[in-house]
Amino acid sequence: MKKLLISPSNMALGEQESQIYQNILKQSTEISLNLMAVKVENHPEDFLGWCYELLDVAKNRINFDLLDDHQLPTVKKLQDMLISAISFLQVKTLRIAPWPVVSEFIAQRSDVLVLDEQLKLLDYIATLRNSKLQDMIVEDRLAFAGKHTAKHDTSVYQFDVEWFASTKSAKGFHQQFADLPSAFDDALAHIPLEGPVTLEHYQGFTIAFLSAFNGSEEKPTLAPATRLLAMRRPDVFTPISNNRLDALCQALGITRLNNRDFERYWQDxxxxxxxxxxxxxxxxxxxxxxxxxGIKALLPVLFYYADEDMATSSNYYKLLHKPKRTSSGSGTKSVRRSKESAETLVDRALNDESMPEHIRAKRDSIIAEVEKGRSVDETIQLMRTIFG
Structure with missing residues (x-):
């Protein structure tokens, strides 16, 4: 382990990498004895490989039973620092990598990235892009904005809508977004759906986005704005999230943006x-x-750290594997949907060419059940069982 810990000192590290290494060493001091007890046979010769190896030690191979309670936050912070370092190093490669290397890197990591699910989200968003936010059902509007809820029926939303920068924690934004969707339509209308996007287009969006918060106690912030922009034009705008902003800014060689840096977002x-x-x-x-x-501006997001737990951390996966409702009333509580949402979700399912006419004839009954919180697939399957 000692050889592993000191090996970066023999690597040709840049200034940023050297600082990251020193910070990691400093963080490791308190648990150095615990780390030394781990046998290490793999000694990477590059800093990225070193970060992965030490992260594996800190996550999977250190003996947690021998750690004192006060040391657990130290281990967690070390893990977070290594994850951030890996994200930084991988995104930094985009500064010099040619397109074949970029696309191959993503293709090789498609399973870990849960890429099929992420692309399903973008395919779905593409079907919404010509619609106004104010005309969408709530579930679609939240899918566009990046907030997953229990109302996102897994038979329709076969993906986590929070891929590519979740906005779930942006409570002020979502309050305004729910109350005034037309104001955000006005903002997005400044961004053309195809062709070049200019600074003037972006400035028009920014002014309208900020204006959507006029008269409100809520403050407009940058991250949710970039999510809307990225879903509008995934070939132009890269979404940002606060937990990965340090790694992104370091990798691009720019000063960290704050949550109101709308001007610098465009330039930097x-x-x-x-x-x-x-x-x-x-x-x-x-x-x-x-x-x-076609989504090239989103690709830096796919260069952030990802591991085998990414699939099970998906909100879609969690909803798909949540405990079933029980007749005794215990278990997961159903979430009621609006009639408009239920009608839209059911009609989408019934439009399937393979759907029997006698099931389509039960539309009103299916809608009633879906409105109560039952999933579309579950309800249709129940109808098939009863009526054949």
Missing amino acids: IVQTIAKMSWFAMASGSNELEAKLA
Whole structure:
């Protein structure tokens, strides 16, 4: 272990990497004896590999039974520092990587990234893009904005809507978003659905977005705005999230943005990424590459740290595997839907060409059950069982 801990001192580290290394060493001091007890056979020769190896030690191989309670936060912070370092190092490669390297990196990690599910979200968002937010059902509006709820029926929303920057914690934004969706429509209308997006377009969006909070005690912040922009034009705008902002800014070589840096977001994030060689080269030699090229501004998000737990952390996965309701009344409580949402979700399912006419004839009954909180698939299956 000692050899592993000191090995980066023999690597050709840049200034940022050296500082990260020193911070990690400092964080490791309090649990150094616990770390030394771990046998290490893999000694990576690069700093990224070193971070992965030490993270594996801190997550899976250190003996947690021998740690005192006051040391647990130290281990957690060490894990977080290593995860941030990995994200920084991987995103930093985008500054010099050509398009084939970028697309291959994502393809090789598709399982860990739960890429199929993430792309399903974007395919679904594409069907909403021509609609106004104020005309959408609540579930679709929240899918666009990045907040997953129990009302997102797993038979319809077969993905976590919070991929590509969750906005669940942006309570002020969601209050305004729920009350005044038309104001956010006005903001998004400044961003063309195709063709070049200019500074003037972005400035028009920003002014309208900020105006949506006029007369409110809620304060507009940058992160949820970038989520809306990214879903509007995933080939132009990269969404940001507070927990990964340090890694992104470090990787791009810029000063950290604050939550009101709307002007710097365009210059330091959007324009910096747009000038990278892979961004200009993005094209599709196969189906996956074509999809990635169409959402190229989102690709830095796929370079953040990810592990095998990513799939089970998905809100879609959690809803899919939640405890079933029981007749005794215990178990998970159903969440009622609005009639409008229930009608929309049911009609989408009934429009399937394979749906029998006698099931379609039960539309009103199905809607009534879905409105109570039962899933669309569960209700239709029940109807099939009863009526054949």
